[in-house]
Amino acid sequence: MILRFSSFILAALLLTTSLANSQPFIFTAIPDQNEAHLQERFNKIAGYLQNELEIEVRYIPVKSYAAAVTAFRNNQVQLAWFGGLSGVQARRLVPGSQAIAQGYEDQFFKTYLIAHSSTGIEKSAQFPKAIAGKSFTFGSKGSTSGRLMPEYHIRENLAKAPQKIFSKVGFSGDHSRTIALVQSGAYEVGAVNFKVWDKELAAGKVDPAKVAVIWETPTYPDYQWTVRNDVTARWGPDFKRRLTAALLAMKDPDLLASFPRQSFVKASNELYTPIADTAVAIGLIDAKK
Amino acid sequence: MLFNQGTDRVDTSAQALRRTSFWFAAIALLCLFCADLDVSTSDPWHELGLMAIGALSPSVWSWPTLLTSLANTFSFALQGVSLAAVSGFILALGYGSALVRSFCAFIRSIHELFWALLFIQITGLSSLTGLLAIAIPYAGTLAKIYGELFEEVDLAPASNSPTTKQPLTHFLYTVLPLAWRPMTIYTSYRFECAIRSSAILGFVGLPTLGFHLETALGEGHYSEAAAYFYALLLLIGTLRFWLQKRLLPIYLLAVFYYLPPEAQISWELAARFITEDIVPAPLRGDTLLAAGTFALFADWFSLLWQHQIWPGLVNTVLLGQISLVFTGLLALLLFPLNSPLFFRRWGRASGDGLLILLRTIPEYLLAFLGLLVLGPSMLPAVLALGIHNGAIIAHLVGRHSAELSLRADSSRGLNLYFFEILPRIYRQFLAFLFYRWEVILRETAILGILGISTLGFYIDSAFEEFRFDRALILILASALLNMGVDQLARRIRLRLHLKTAPESL
Numbered sequence: 204m205i206l207r208f209s210s211f212i213l214a215a216l217l218l219t220t221s222l223a224n225s226q227p228f229i230f231t232a233i234p235d236q237n238e239a240h241l242q243e244r245f246n247k248i249a250g251y252l253q254n255e256l257e258i259e260v261r262y263i264p265v266k267s268y269a270a271a272v273t274a275f276r277n278n279q280v281q282l283a284w285f286g287g288l289s290g291v292q293a294r295r296l297v298p299g300s301q302a303i304a305q306g307y308e309d310q311f312f313k314t315y316l317i318a319h320s321s322t323g324i325e326k327s328a329q330f331p332k333a334i335a336g337k338s339f340t341f342g343s344k345g346s347t348s349g350r351l352m353p354e355y356h357i358r359e360n361l362a363k364a365p366q367k368i369f370s371k372v373g374f375s376g377d378h379s380r381t382i383a384l385v386q387s388g389a390y391e392v393g394a395v396n397f398k399v400w401d402k403e404l405a406a407g408k409v410d411p412a413k414v415a416v417i418w419e420t421p422t423y424p425d426y427q428w429t430v431r432n433d434v435t436a437r438w439g440p441d442f443k444r445r446l447t448a449a450l451l452a453m454k455d456p457d458l459l460a461s462f463p464r465q466s467f468v469k470a471s472n473e474l475y476t477p478i479a480d481t482a483v484a485i486g487l488i489d490a491k492k
Numbered sequence: 493m494l495f496n497q498g499t500d501r502v503d504t505s506a507q508a509l510r511r512t513s514f515w516f517a518a519i520a521l522l523c524l525f526c527a528d529l530d531v532s533t534s535d536p537w538h539e540l541g542l543m544a545i546g547a548l549s550p551s552v553w554s555w556p557t558l559l560t561s562l563a564n565t566f567s568f569a570l571q572g573v574s575l576a577a578v579s580g581f582i583l584a585l586g587y588g589s590a591l592v593r594s595f596c597a598f599i600r601s602i603h604e605l606f607w608a609l610l611f612i613q614i615t616g617l618s619s620l621t622g623l624l625a626i627a628i629p630y631a632g633t634l635a636k637i638y639g640e641l642f643e644e645v646d647l648a649p650a651s652n653s654p655t656t657k658q659p660l661t662h663f664l665y666t667v668l669p670l671a672w673r674p675m676t677i678y679t680s681y682r683f684e685c686a687i688r689s690s691a692i693l694g695f696v697g698l699p700t701l702g703f704h705l706e707t708a709l710g711e712g713h714y715s716e717a718a719a720y721f722y723a724l725l726l727l728i729g730t731l732r733f734w735l736q737k738r739l740l741p742i743y744l745l746a747v748f749y750y751l752p753p754e755a756q757i758s759w760e761l762a763a764r765f766i767t768e769d770i771v772p773a774p775l776r777g778d779t780l781l782a783a784g785t786f787a788l789f790a791d792w793f794s795l796l797w798q799h800q801i802w803p804g805l806v807n808t809v810l811l812g813q814i815s816l817v818f819t820g821l822l823a824l825l826l827f828p829l830n831s832p833l834f835f836r837r838w839g840r841a842s843g844d845g846l847l848i849l850l851r852t853i854p855e856y857l858l859a860f861l862g863l864l865v866l867g868p869s870m871l872p873a874v875l876a877l878g879i880h881n882g883a884i885i886a887h888l889v890g891r892h893s894a895e896l897s898l899r900a901d902s903s904r905g906l907n908l909y910f911f912e913i914l915p916r917i918y919r920q921f922l923a924f925l926f927y928r929w930e931v932i933l934r935e936t937a938i939l940g941i942l943g944i945s946t947l948g949f950y951i952d953s954a955f956e957e958f959r960f961d962r963a964l965i966l967i968l969a970s971a972l973l974n975m976g977v978d979q980l981a982r983r984i985r986l987r988l989h990l991k992t993a994p995e996s997l
Contacts, residue, residue, distance in 0.1 A: 267696060269609070270617065270696055389868060
């Protein structure tokens with residue numbers, strides 16, 4: 204039983220060349236929180252899409268933004284739930300691919316700068332210039348909310364690269380870990396995805412006496428579903444429209460909790476132009492030739 | 493002649509050993525002055541408390557997930573080491589050639605994670621990717637170990653047997669039988685390392701223990717992380733009981749049946765990777781012949797040099813040299829734990845258990861713990877690398893000390909340690925330490941959480957940004973560093989006549 208289960212996972216990872224039409228439609232997702240138990244939760248999403256689209260749908264778990272983009276680029280997955288930056292990277296690498304839906308919350312996503320109480324920095328509407336000289340941690344290197352947007356605003360307001368502004372710059376790799384590290388004082392200031400912060404605060408994992416939000420970025424568009432263009436060749440010219448409709452029609456709170464989003468709304472590639480421009484501005488991607 | 497012996501003057505005096513050790517320590521001290529060793533933290537106890545509670549209350553969320561990732565971890569490791577042993581053996585036959593040695597140093601200078609990231613571009617997230625990511629660097633390592641063992645065997649049988657026109661036959665009858673036993677010991681030890689490597693491949697998405705362990709740790713689900721960690725510990729700790737030579741063929745068949753290495757290799761992807769992705773950005777497309785392309789490339793390279801290659805090299809060497817000496821000190825302190833000369837049965841068993849624990853804790857977890865307690869600096873990195881590698885060398889030195897026989901009236905306690913055992917194992921100890929030298933340099937790559945910008949840190953960033961051209965140049969830079977270190981370690985080894993096989997007494 205166990206043997207079969209694992210070969211199932213790998214079978215999902217391995218694409219066989221024969222019989223194009225019998226190939227399942229495969230997607231992946233990198234949520235911004237609750238990354239544990241993805242396989243179990245996203246198999247339910249696969250079941251939902253399978254019912255709606257009447258084709259075989261599978262989910263494969265992927266660990267990092269980079270791995271998700273690579274799988275998408277190599278056509279190992281045809282649909283992916285990307286972050287803002289990883290979506291931009293994926294669509295640049297796969298011409299013709301489209302952002303079709305985003306989470307309701309992703310229309311106005313934001314990043315919190317959080318600081319340990321020992322810094323004495325209070326919450327302000329203005330960018331807190333007092334963070335200069337402190338130690339600082341981003342989240343994952345490829346994260347929109349944990350890296351791209353905070354770095355952009357830091358450069359905008361302090362006119363230097365983070366390595367020149369802060370005494371130390373780390374990459375915690377994960378939003379929850381950013382909170383843990385700033386709360387312990389290992390890093391004095393950090394940048395964290397607002398949804399993860401709100402959730403951990405509500406769950407009582409944050410001690411407000413030790414760590415607090417000191418600033419929030421202006422809003423920006425974040426996570427989205429991106430689909431490859433060549434799906435129409437395999438599943439019909441109407442496929443993208445039907446897929447979009449199925450995603451937008453997802454109303455079951457149990458399914459939506461996997462992302463976690465309250466619902467999905469329409470999206471387009473153009474919506475993410477500001478993200479692409481920001482990434483170019485801080486040198487994370489090259490300007491288009 | 494299959495192998496040429498070094499032409500350096502050999503100096504086997506104790507004074508030469510002392511002098512070498514002194515210079516390494518002196519260089520590490522010098523590095524300490526240049527390194528950032530600030531201690532800064534205020535309140536680690538909350539998080540440490542949560543981790544302690546998690547460690548004491550492991551919980552398995554899903555048994556099928558745990559067991560399949562355990563089986564995958566084992567399969568990748570066994571397949572990888574088997575392939576590496578065969579190809580390492582073939583490479584070792586030519587180890588006298590500087591070209592072969594450089595090639596081996598090159599392939600093992602690239603961290604398993606980076607091999608995996610490279611192969612993912614071509615073979616996707618597949619079982620073949622996992623196999624190759626382990627087999628390639630391990631082939632380089634095993635080739636080195638085998639090659640050096642062949643150089644070390646007693647030359648008497650080889651020089652006393654009639655010369656033949658078939659050097660291979662000559663080798664098979666005079667050298668191989670003498671090197672066989674240490675070869676099998678090392679290969680089985682490397683298998684343990686391969687299990688750890690296999691687990692770590694989960695960090696980039698292969699379905700091994702590291703996949704779930706890293707997720708659980710990142711999100712602070714410490715009870716669940718503990719379950720995965722204990723599973724890994726159990727797998728490694730019990731190897732010697734069930735991984736027996738005569739059962740090996742069965743295990744091999746089983747893992748290849750369970751997880752056949754396969755992938756859809758798309759030649760289109762491979763071609764794109766080679767002709768486009770890894771070509772430096774200014775040289776891509778039809779601009780190659782355009783005027784000014786060379787200037788653009790020079791700019792591109794000089795920026796990369798200033799911002800990443802040079803600082804990366806400096807930090808890698810600083811961190812590497814300090815960690816190397818700390819590793820050595822820790823190994824000398826800890827090896828009696830696994831030595832029958834100091835501890836009998838149960839004492840030694842629990843001592844070795846502690847060493848297994850210390851070397852199985854992933855370095856990035858050690859770094860995270862160090863970061864919580866000491867704040868971000870090179871200090872947690874040195875501790876993480878030192879504890880991990882020190883426990884490995886302590887284990888090996890301890891095991892080798894078992895081969896020494898003591899006189900019935902030998903001294904005890906500290907006197908035994910300092911005046912009898914230490915002098916007799918010091919040569920092997922240094923040999924092991926020089927093996928780990930390049931490993932330590934390579935492992936500086938996965939400590940990005942501490943924000944120490946080593947070469948590996950920049951390689952990781954380049955993969956994250958899909959700048960494979962930069963990744964390739966940085967990988968080449970770290971490979972050159974590794975080859976240099978390998979050359980140096982080899983010269984020292986030949987000069988001091990360090991042996992990796994136990995002294996025959």
